[in-house]
Amino acid sequence: xxxxxxxxxxxxxxxxxxxxxxxxxxxxxxxxxxxxxxxxxxxxxxxxxxxxxxxxxxxxxxxxxxxxxxxxxxxxxxxxxxxxxxxxxxxxxxxxxxxxxxxxxxxxxxxxxxxxxxxxxxxxxxxxxxxxxxxxxxxxxxxxxxxxxxxxxxxxxxxxxxxxxxxxxxxxxxxxxxxxxxxxxxxxxxxxxxxxxxxxxxxxxxxxxxxxxxxxxxxxxxxxxxxxxxxxxxxxxxx
Amino acid sequence: xxxxxxxxxxxxxxxxxxxxxxxxxxxxxxxxxxxxxxxxxxxxxxxxxxxxxxxxxxxxxxxxxxxxxxxxxxxxxxxxxxxxxxxxxxxxxxxxxxxxxxxxxxxxxxxxxxxxxxxxxxxxxxxxxxxxxxxxxxxxxxxxxxxxxxxxxxxxxxxxxxxxxxxxxxxxxxxxxxxxxxxxxxxxxxxxxxxxxxxxxxxxxxxxxxxxxxxxxxxxxxxxxxxxxxxxxxxxxxxxxxxxxxxxxxxxxxxxxxxxxxxxxxxxxxxxxxxxxxxxxxxxxxxxxxxxxxxxxxxxxxxxxxxxxxxxxxxxxxxxxxxxxxxxxxxxxxxxxxxxxxxxxxxxxxxxxxxxxxxxxxxxxxxxxxxxxxxxxxxxxxxxxxxxxxxxxxxxxxxxxxxxxxxxxxxxxxxxxxxxxxxxxxxxxxxxxxxxxxxxxxxxxxxxxxxxxxxxxxxxxxxxxxxxxxxxxxxxxxxxxxxxxxxxxxxxxxxxxxxxxxxxxxxxxxxxxxxxxxxxxxxxxxxxxxxxxxxxxxxxxxxxxxxxxxxxxxxxxxxxxxxxxxxxxxxxxxxxxxxxxxxxxxxxxxxxxxxxxxxxxxxxxxxxxxxxxxxxxxxxxxxxxxxxxxxx
Numbered sequence: 001x002x003x004x005x006x007x008x009x010x011x012x013x014x015x016x017x018x019x020x021x022x023x024x025x026x027x028x029x030x031x032x033x034x035x036x037x038x039x040x041x042x043x044x045x046x047x048x049x050x051x052x053x054x055x056x057x058x059x060x061x062x063x064x065x066x067x068x069x070x071x072x073x074x075x076x077x078x079x080x081x082x083x084x085x086x087x088x089x090x091x092x093x094x095x096x097x098x099x100x101x102x103x104x105x106x107x108x109x110x111x112x113x114x115x116x117x118x119x120x121x122x123x124x125x126x127x128x129x130x131x132x133x134x135x136x137x138x139x140x141x142x143x144x145x146x147x148x149x150x151x152x153x154x155x156x157x158x159x160x161x162x163x164x165x166x167x168x169x170x171x172x173x174x175x176x177x178x179x180x181x182x183x184x185x186x187x188x189x190x191x192x193x194x195x196x197x198x199x200x201x202x203x204x205x206x207x208x209x210x211x212x213x214x215x216x217x218x219x220x221x222x223x224x225x226x227x228x229x230x231x232x233x234x235x236x237x238x239x
Numbered sequence: 240x241x242x243x244x245x246x247x248x249x250x251x252x253x254x255x256x257x258x259x260x261x262x263x264x265x266x267x268x269x270x271x272x273x274x275x276x277x278x279x280x281x282x283x284x285x286x287x288x289x290x291x292x293x294x295x296x297x298x299x300x301x302x303x304x305x306x307x308x309x310x311x312x313x314x315x316x317x318x319x320x321x322x323x324x325x326x327x328x329x330x331x332x333x334x335x336x337x338x339x340x341x342x343x344x345x346x347x348x349x350x351x352x353x354x355x356x357x358x359x360x361x362x363x364x365x366x367x368x369x370x371x372x373x374x375x376x377x378x379x380x381x382x383x384x385x386x387x388x389x390x391x392x393x394x395x396x397x398x399x400x401x402x403x404x405x406x407x408x409x410x411x412x413x414x415x416x417x418x419x420x421x422x423x424x425x426x427x428x429x430x431x432x433x434x435x436x437x438x439x440x441x442x443x444x445x446x447x448x449x450x451x452x453x454x455x456x457x458x459x460x461x462x463x464x465x466x467x468x469x470x471x472x473x474x475x476x477x478x479x480x481x482x483x484x485x486x487x488x489x490x491x492x493x494x495x496x497x498x499x500x501x502x503x504x505x506x507x508x509x510x511x512x513x514x515x516x517x518x519x520x521x522x523x524x525x526x527x528x529x530x531x532x533x534x535x536x537x538x539x540x541x542x543x544x545x546x547x548x549x550x551x552x553x554x555x556x557x558x559x560x561x562x563x564x565x566x567x568x569x570x571x572x573x574x575x576x577x578x579x580x581x582x583x584x585x586x587x588x589x590x591x592x593x594x595x596x597x598x599x600x601x602x603x604x605x606x607x608x609x610x611x612x613x614x615x616x617x618x619x620x621x622x623x624x625x626x627x628x629x630x631x632x633x634x635x636x637x638x639x640x641x642x643x644x645x646x647x648x649x650x651x652x653x654x655x656x657x658x659x660x661x662x663x664x665x666x667x668x669x670x671x672x673x674x675x676x677x678x679x680x681x682x683x684x685x686x687x688x689x690x691x692x693x694x695x696x697x698x699x700x701x702x703x704x705x706x707x708x709x710x711x712x713x714x715x716x717x718x719x720x721x722x723x724x725x726x727x728x729x730x731x732x733x734x735x736x737x738x739x740x741x742x743x744x745x746x747x748x749x750x751x752x753x754x755x756x757x758x759x760x761x762x763x764x765x766x767x768x769x770x771x772x773x774x775x776x777x778x779x780x781x782x783x784x785x786x787x788x789x790x791x792x793x794x795x796x797x798x799x800x801x802x803x804x805x806x807x808x809x810x811x812x813x814x815x816x817x818x819x820x821x822x823x824x825x826x827x828x829x830x831x832x833x834x835x836x837x838x839x840x841x842x843x844x845x846x847x848x849x850x851x852x853x854x855x856x857x858x859x860x861x862x863x864x865x866x867x868x869x870x871x
Contacts, residue, residue, distance in 0.1 A: 116375035116781070117756070118643050118672060118699050119730075121432075123458045123486070124590070218490065222514070 151224060157185045157201070157232040168224040174216055178203065187232050204231045307333035317342055336360060343367070345801055346408065347826065350858040351389045355396030362401045363427070364393065368408035370804050370852055371754075372779055374432065377806060377850070379830070381865045386410040386433070394421035402427035409433065415440030419447025427453040427481075437462035438489065446471035453481035455508075463489035470495045479503040483510035485534050485566075490514045501526045510534025513566055517573075518546055524553035533557075535565030538592075542572040550576035564588030564613075571598035581605035588613040590639045595619075604629040610665075613637040616651040616672060623655030627662035635693075636663075637670040643699045653680035660684040668693040675706045676733055681715025685722035694719055695730035701757035701782070704734040711735055717742035720750075730754040737764040744771025752777040759783045769793035779804040787814030794821050802854035806830075810851055812871075813844025818853070819871040826860050827871040828852040839869040 151168045164184050171177045182188040187201040203215040206229040215223065215230075311334050314320050324334040338358045342365045343349060355361075368384025386408045393400055400422045410433045418425060425448045430436075438461060444454065445468055466489055472479075479499065484491070491514055500506060506527050511520065517540045524530070540546065550573065554560070560580045564587070571594055584606045589599075595617035603612070603622070609630040616638050618626070626633070636659055641649060653676045660666060661683075667690050676698050705712055712733040720726060720743050727749050731739065735758035743753070744767035751774055759765070766789035768778065778800060786809040797803055797818075812829070819827040829839060830850035860870045 114701065114782075116372065116377045117701065118640055118697055119372075119375045119754075119756070120640060120643075120672070121374045121458065122376060124639060219514075222490075 153205075153227055153229050155181065155184070155230040155232065157187060158234050158237070160185060166230070168227065173220045174223075177215075181230070181232065185232060200235055201232050202235050204233050205229060206231065301329070304333045304336070308337035311337055315340075339363065341365070345854050345856075346384055346386075346389065347858065347861050348801070348854065348856045351392035352396075353858065355392045359396060360399075361397050362399060363404075364389075364397070364400065364402065365404040365406070365429075366408065367406040370779070370802065371407075371777070372781065372804055372806070373407055377781070379865075379867060382868065383861065383863050383865070384408045385863060386414050390414045390417050390421075394418075398422065399424060401425060402429075404429040404431070405433050406431040407433065409435040410440075411435045412437055412440035412443070416443040416447075419443045422448075424450055426450050426478075427455075429453065429455040429457070430459050431455075431457040432459065434460040437464045438466070438468045438487070439464045442468035442471045445469065446473075449473070449476065450478055451476075452478055453508075454479070455481055455483045456486055457483065459486050461487050463487070466490045466492055469499065472499055474498075474502075477502050477504065480505050481508040482506065483508060483534065485510040485512050485536060485564075487512045487514075493519055497523060497526060503527075504529070506530065508532040508562075510564065511536035513537035516540065518549065521546070521549045521553040524557060528556040529559055530557055531559050532562035532586075533560060533564070534588075535563075535567070537568065538565045538573070539568035539570060540573075542570055547573060547576055551579070555579045558583075560584070562586040562588075565592065567592035567594050570594075571596055574598045574602045577602060578605060582607060584609055586611040590615060590637065593617065593641065600625050606630060608632055611635040613639070615639050615641045616649050617641050618655075619650040620652055620655040620658070621650075623651075624658045627658040631663060632665055633659065633663040634665045635668040636666060638672060639670075640672040640699060643672070649674075653677060656680070657683055657687075660687045665690075667691055670695040670697075670730075672697045672699060674699050675703065676712060676715065677705045677707050678710065678712055678715040678718075679707070681712065682718040685715075685718040689722045690725065691719070691723040692725050693728040694723065694726060695728065695754070696732055697730065698733040701732070702734045703732075711739075713739040713742070717746075720746040725749050728752045731758060732756060733758075736760050737767065740764040740767040744768050747772045748774065750775055753779070755780045755783055757782045759785060762786045762789045765789040766792065769796045775799075776801045778802075780806070780808060782807040784809055787811055790814055791817055791821070794818055797825055797853055798822060798855050800855070802852065804850075804852050806850040808851075810848040811844060812839065812842055812846040812848055815848055815851060815871045816844065824855055824857065825853050826856050828854075828864070829869045829871060831867055831869065839871065 152165045153168060154163050155166055156163045166177075166180060166184070168177070171180060178188055181203065204212055205215050205223070205227045207213055207226040208228055212231070215227075218226075307330060311320060311323060314323060317340070320334055320338060324331045335358050338361060340363045341354065341358055341361045343354060344367050346366050346368045366386070366389050368386075369378055369382060372378060373382070384407060386405050389405075390403075393403070394417055398421070401424055403418060403425075404427070410430060415436055418428065420443075428444060428448075428451070436459075441454075441456075441461070442465075444451070469492055472495075476499075480503075482499075491512065493515065496515075497519075500509065500523055507530060509523070509527065509530055510532070511523075511534055513536050515523075515536045517538060520535050520538070524533070554576055557580055561583055563577070563580070563584055567589065574594070575598075581602065582605070585608055587603065587606060587609055588611075590613040592599075592615065599618065600622045603609070603614075603618075604625045607629060610632055612626065612630065612633060612635070614622075614637070618638070623638075626636075638651065638655070651673050653673060656669065656671050656673070657680050660669075666688055669691065670693075673696075676696065681696075704710055705715070712731075713736055716729075716731050716735065716739045720729065724746075726747065729743070729747065729750060729752070731743075731754070737759055740759060740763075743750070747753070750772050753768065753772065753775060755768075755778075762785055764783065765780070765785035768775070769789055770793055775796075781804075783805075785805065790805075790810070791814055815827050815829060819825065828851070829848050830852070831839070831848075864870060
């Protein structure tokens with residue numbers, strides 16, 4: 001699956017969603033308020049690596065304590081002492097951790113992946129994946145312009161024992177997705193009217209920031225680029 | 240006082256208030272000759288005064304302020320104004336009262352209130368926050384660099400402020416609201432690599448700033464609250480000249496955008512985000528054929544001949560288009576739509592474009608007047624050879640990596656850079672990411688292009704030697720610094736020993752910024768740099784075996800520099816303490832474990848320091864450090 005990377009690593013602002021702005025009189029499109037979305041310092045710093053960030057094994061290193069203690073004390077792999085290893089041992093550590101952390105279909109870690117290297121801005125990192133994806137597409141042939149290979153996400157339904165996986169790229173829009181999920185879970189067939197608000201279940205998804213969002217707000221293209229996981233919730237829970 | 244005269248004040252550190260006054264001597268002509276050339280430039284009246292003696296014209300040191308201020312208005316460069324201000328009390332007062340532009344390159348070098356008090360007539364201010372390596376994720380979040388104190392101070396002391404620019408700072412929605420409500424003639428807002436605000440803050444700006452000319456958002460992290468911020472521009476609002484929202488991830492109300500573009504006849508720069516599809520780009524162009532700079536946002540769609548015709552017609556109408564950029568997942572078939580503007584283009588930013596192949600090269604080769612080219616390494620060596628042949632006016636080249644961790648399918652080597660440096664006589668700035676390099680290539684480049692002012696080479700794999708001779712790249716980089724006498728910015732990479740730093744220290748006489756990573760083999764390397772490089776302002780080092788001794792031996796040098804960053808080197812806490820004690824006008828910051836509870840005071844002197852960030856300041860230690868930053 002071509003994982004789409006978050007565009008910015010050093011995010012972190014105060015929870016502006018929850019604030020009231022009466023004098024601006026804005027019409028917020030309220031999403032599910034997520035209390036864990038913005039938090040400071042170490043929490044966000046650690047969360048970065050779970051966000052589908054580029055699966056660099058050394059993110060495990062940065063996630064551990066940045067210790068100021070004398071070298072050798074403390075059990076955890078300290079940021080400092082890791083860095084002081086020669087590049088060969090870093091490479092060994094990288095390859096040994098690569099198998100564990102490779103959740104997404106990132107490029108195989110054949111080179112040593114060091115934090116902050118190569119010195120390319122966070123905004124540019126998102127082009128890495130798409131560049132290699134476009135290269136792969138061109139090598140496959142120009143048959144499917146725009147198709148990039150499967151984008152599989154897990155689908156869970158409240159109350160169902162097993163999860164399923166669907167390829168978001170095979171659907172042209174929300175309607176087709178609903179139909180497909182209905183075929184898998186039989187969740188939407190009970191709803192009477194055309195409006196998706198009726199019925200027992202609502203389609204929600206987890207985006208790349210980890211927030212739970214109601215599906216259908218954003219254009220389809222934007223949805224598939226940010227959706228990491230689908231969840232079919234009971235309507236009573238959803239509102 | 241003598242010291243402050245001989246070193247002209249740099250734009251970031253304000254001249255220390257009481258340092259410079261010296262009673263002007265009776266003989267004016269001697270005074271004119273002694274300080275640096277900058278002050279001589281600033282004293283045309285001095286010569287006149289000396290010629291007349293004390294008889295007809297008033298002596299130069301008692302000229303009325305208006306005359307002085309008028310003279311200073313011909314000194315746009317902040318360094319020159321700083322030098323003029325250091326001449327005497329009178330000039331200090333006249334200069335600071337008439338200063339219109341202020342650039343604070345380190346937001347912690349001075350307190351915002353002091354800056355506002357000192358320069359009360361500022362109309363345009365630029366403030367930079369976090370260290371440069373924050374761009375690469377080496378600075379954890381909540382480090383600081385809040386824009387709020389600066390906005391608050393400006394709101395108090397600069398009611399006529401027109402321009403505000405923040406780089407690598409935390410700008411909140413409250414800041415934006417304060418900006419919108421405090422400055423009645425606010426015109427230009429530029430935010431580069433900032434974070435902490437949302438589209439709600441943008442709405443405050445668009446609603447409140449009736450004279451807004453430029454809204455330039457470059458590579459910020461903007462939280463998406465709603466898409467309606469554009470709608471807050473009143474229908475009568477027509478003064479917009481620059482609109483750049485390319486970093487915005489969310490949707491934008493296209494109808495509103497179209498109306499805005501139609502009524503702002505002075506719109507010169509428009510940079511769209513990825514949410515605007517291709518056909519909408521075409522219709523926007525038809526509404527704004529006077530555009531000089533266009534960022535197309537996401538430029539990808541399946542090929543349709545009618546859409547192609549639409550685009551081609553739209554671009555044909557843009558006779559003034561000079562700068563083009565965009566995030567092009569471009570289907571190469573659309574590139575010919577741009578052919579009509581190629582001749583006029585001076586700047587092309589394809590650094591987010593994953594398009595490759597012959598169409599790309601054909602497109603670039605038609606841009607004969609290109610001065611600035613940013614591409615991805617997908618252009619490959621043969622593409623750069625074509626660029627070398629076609630774009631003879633090229634001044635700046637940046638080549639970014641597309642897949643640095645991949646299996647190396649990209650055929651970009653040192654050959655490309657050699658070709659471009661050989662054939663583009665005006666090339667002076669290079670940023671080049673590649674996988675391999677040789678000393679011979681670097682020596683050839685140095686010989687071809689002694690006019691480099693900025694040379695940044697990043698070999699993707701750390702400590703890579705010359706791939707032919709397996710030697711270090713010392714000889715190559717030494718050739719660069721020896722040949723390019725005007726080099727102001729240098730980034731080195733590959734396998735390097737202390738010898739290259741000896742060369743840089745000895746020859747880098749104009750060098751202002753130096754970036755080093757995975758290089759050197761002993762303390763000597765750092766010592767060469769700090770004891771040489773007379774004009775060095777910013778030094779950033781990571782993963783080098785540099786220790787305490789050169790730092791302490793060259794402590795005084797650090798006060799002549801703006802900042803020093805050292806991460807993953809061999810520093811210990813004791814040296815940092817000594818440095819802090821020895822140099823009270825430096826702030827010595829140490830970054831450590833975010834979860835740490837025990838304070839740094841209790842740690843022994845030989846504890847290793849992971850990240851050191853030292854900068855000069857007249858404001859004392861900052862008070863907004865997070866727990867993982869300790870000021871020694």
